Amino acid sequence: MKTAIAEKKKKPGIGERAYKTLMKESTAGFVFCLPFILGFLLFILIPLLLSLYYSLCKYNIVGGAQFIGIQNYLDVFKDDKFWKALGVTGFYAVVSVPLRVIFALIVALLLVRDTKVTPIYRAMYYLPSLLGASVAVAILWKQMFAYDGLINAIFGLKIAWLGETDTAIWVLILLSVWQFGSSMLIFVSNLKQIPSSLYEAARVDGASGIQNFFRITLPLLTPTIFFNLVMQSINGLMVFASGQIITGGKPLDSTLFYALYMYNQTFAYNNAGYGSALGWVLIVIVALYTAILFKTKKFWVYEGGL
Amino acid sequence: MKKKLLSILLACAMVCTFAACGDSEEQGGADKEQGEETPDEEEPAGDETAGDGEAINLTAAWWGSQDRNDRFSNAFDAYTAENPNVTFEFQINTFSDHLTALSASAASDTMPDLAMLQTDYLKTYTDADKLLDLTPYIESGALDLSNVSESVISTGEVDGGIYGISAGNNAAALIYNKTLLEENGIEIKNLMNYEEFMDVCRQVYEKTGVKTQFDNMATWLEHLARENGTSLFDGNALGVESADVFLPFYEMVETGREEGWLIDQGIQTSNGTATEEQAIINYSSPETQSWCSFFNSNQMVAMQNSAPEGVELDLVTMPCSDPSKAYYIRQAMCWTIAAGSENVDEAVAVLNWWINSEEANGIILGEPGVPASTEMANYVAEQLDEATAKTFTFVTDVVTPNSAAGDPPAENGAAQVRDEVANGVCERVSYGELSAEEAAQEFFTQGNEIMANSAAAE
Structure with missing residues (x-):
């Protein structure tokens, strides 16, 4: 009897073994991960x-x-348009990201109080972000700022917003700032987590509203500001759709x-090798930029407990 | 236990759907392999014409206006009506998106069976063996070109093979607002030179405040190069010896800017580049309006269709000093067949039908220009609407007697020079950033650089 059981333990049938493997927690886990892993491999890593x-x-x-070695990379740094595009993108990111974060913070402060209507307002303010990446909004923007467009009609102006070098980039920055919704939501949820006891203590000490904001709210929000800044900066440096649709780089x-320049080189001018090199240079730039942001963290981000 | 099993099944299902998503990317290829299966839509039609009809699905790709899309898809549908076993899928884009999609599909070997292409781009695709050499089919008679002239056929010729068949013959044109000019008693004629043209611009501006907008910059420069006795591109460089050749055009733009009759570049830029967005038909005041536009002759039809009520357009030759050298009949748009097509014979049959049948040409009615086949050109000429008729007369009566042979397809890089450099440099002149001399030099330098760089790719 005993030996029979032992034998059975030693050599379980194939079906049984398969069943056991299948029933393992980790198997189920892998199966659930598979869609992501496949997607990651097929659409990102490869x-x-x-x-x-x-x-x-x-x-x-x-x-x-x-194969031509690093020739493409050498060409990149000799390319005037590369520097031009880098400058434009840098300017766009440096201006639009802080504006967007500040705007998101202001709106979040207004919408943090829980009344019956604030969820509706929050949803409304979030809407541009949902629509923001879409082609439809870009086209709407283009129409609004056209020479015969809505903006000129309302204000009685005669400005070719999208045709002048001084104004075109600002139209795109405005579009970006308008899409502050996701940052705003993160701010709102974090504002709610600031303990009210801190404000009560401050009131007892006779602090004004402005002091409350600068001494309590802002310091406790710095990690969130930092997070928003990093995420939005990365997005800002990779901006494409609005430039492609609204101005086409002009x-x-x-x-x-x-x-956009990378896309043009790759698809419009069929220089995909050069385009890929531009892409890798951008990755390095984004990584450096993010690293620098992280380095500044210790100077202004409050990470202590409450 | 049961729950676990269920969750595994669900996960498997997810993976399967996911895999299916991945597949659809390559539908073009998959469809061809499924050729045996009959697509359900066409079952009731019966097989009376093409007989034993193995079901074939062909993909056709082109670019163009809505007008063209309607005519082309109707024509392909008519083919399906005659041959129920052949169905079509369409890939329709704007010009630049069409090229993007086409190069991506070439990379994954899922080129559309039939694709419209500009001759400037032929070389890129033939170098990579992506296009079918049509010579054997022409010799066997499967593709009947007996009514197509030698000179038209030769424009689709690359390295001794024939890869493209003209979709329609055109000529570069000055399209103008006839109503406006007639109302103000301003005369215009064919075969003007730059001075005569600028006089018209000045008159229009003085009498109405309406401006002049330049387009098709590469064609202006190409004409200047041809008048100089060379082509715009020669191998892996520009064909001309000196930047001065291009100077007259940039001087004209500069003069226009200084004298005020050139449209504000800011307005031109914010207008966009689609046919329907051109300032000749899309304007709200004299300063946003242009009295003329420089496009290919066939595009006047699409413009006339979107023109404001009561505005009649007409066309004359683009200004140049020696039209008989500068001008040529353009067969820039041509049909190609993918080398990787699995239904080459059927694709050739469709192309043959497209070129030679009254039915196809009766639907297309010369939208992309005068049909390549002279017989079809005559057949179509009788049934044209007014605007298309004008473009036909222009090509056959005005340009044909005043033109020379076209240049052979250019090397890689030509497209970038035409698009990026020619437009970019002229834009800078219009904004006042470059003087005419600087602009000519800039185009000359950049153009040569790009052509040389593209050469190394081979």
Whole structure:
């Protein structure tokens, strides 16, 4: 009897073994992860590695790739348009991100109180962010700022907003600032987590509203501000759609965003190898920028307990 | 236990749907392999014409206005009506998106069976062996070009093979607002030179305040190069020896800016580039209006269709000093067949039908220009609407006697020079950022640079 059981333990049938493996917690876990893992491999990791390879090639998409070493990278730094696009994108990110974060914070402060209507307002203010990335809003924006558009009609102006180098980039920055919703929601939820006891103590000490804001609210929000700043900066440096749809990089390349230039090189001019190199340079720039932001963290972000 | 099993099943289902999503990316290829299965829509139609009809699905891709999209898709549908076993899928885009989609599909070897292409782009695709050499089919008679002239056929010729068949013959044109000019008693004629043209611009501006907008910059420069006895591109460089060749055009733009008759570049830029957005038909005041536009002759039809009520357009030749050297009949748009197509014979049959049948041409009615086949050109000429008739007369009666042969398809890089450089440099002149001399030099330098860089790709 005993030996029979032992034998059975030693050699379970194939079906049984398969069943056991299948029933393991980890198996179920892997199966659930699989869609993501496959997606990550197919749409992120493999393209990423391919583009690294292509960045070292002369490659026109249509035909085969020819290995040329780091020539593309050398060309990048000699390319005037690269510097132009980098400047435009940097300006856009540096101006629009803080504006957007500040705007989100102000609206969040207004909407933090819980009344019956605030959820509706929050939803309304979030709406532009939902629509924001869409082509439809970009086209709407283009119409509004056209020479015969709504803005000129309302204010009785005659300005070619999208046709002048001084104004075109600001139209795009405005669109970006208008899409402050996601930052706002994060601010709202964090504002709610600030203990009211702190404000009560401050009131007892006779602090004014403004002192409350600068001494309590703002310091406790700095981690959130930091998070928003990092996320929005990365998005800002990779901006594409608004430049592609609204201005196409014009006038005189004053809205030629980096990603747009990369796209043009790759698809419009069939220099996919060069485009890939531009992409990798952008990755390095974004990584550096983020690293610098993290370095500044210790000077202004409050990370202590409450 | 049961719950676990269920969750595993669900997860599997998710994975499967996911995999299905991935597949649809390559539907073009998958569809061809499924050729055996009959798509359900066409079952009742019966197989009387093409007989034993193995079901075939072909993909056709082109760019253009809504007007063209309607005519083309109707024409393809008519083919399906005659041959119920052949169905079509369409990939319709604007010009630049069409090229993007096409190069992406070439990279994944899922090129549409039939694609419209500009001759400037042929070389990129033939270098990579993506297009079918039509010579054997022409020789076997499967593709009947007996009514197409040699010179038209040769424009689709690259390295000894024939890869593209003209979708329609055109010529570069000055399209103008006839109503406006007639109301103000301003005369205009064919074969004007720059001076005569600028006189018209000045008159229009003085009498009405309406401005002049330049377009098709590369064609102006190409004409200047041809008058100089060379082509715009020669191998992996520009065809001209000196930047001075381009100077007259930039001087004209500069003069326009100084004298005020050139449309404000800011307004032009914010208008967009689609045919329907051009300042000749899309304006609200004299300062946003242009009396003329420089496009290919066939595009006047789309413009006339979107013109304001009561505005009649007409066309004359683009200004140049020696039209008989500068001008040529354009077969820039051509149909190509993918080398990787799994239904090459059927695709050739469709192309043959497209070129030679009264039925197809009766639907298309010369939208992309005068049909390549002279017989079809005559057939179509009788049934044209007024605007298209004008463009036909223009091509056959005005340009044909005053033109030389076209240039062979250019090397890689030509498209970037035409698009990015020619437009970009002229834009800078209009904004006053560059003088005419600087602009000519800039185009010359950048153009040569890009052509040389593109050469190394091979």
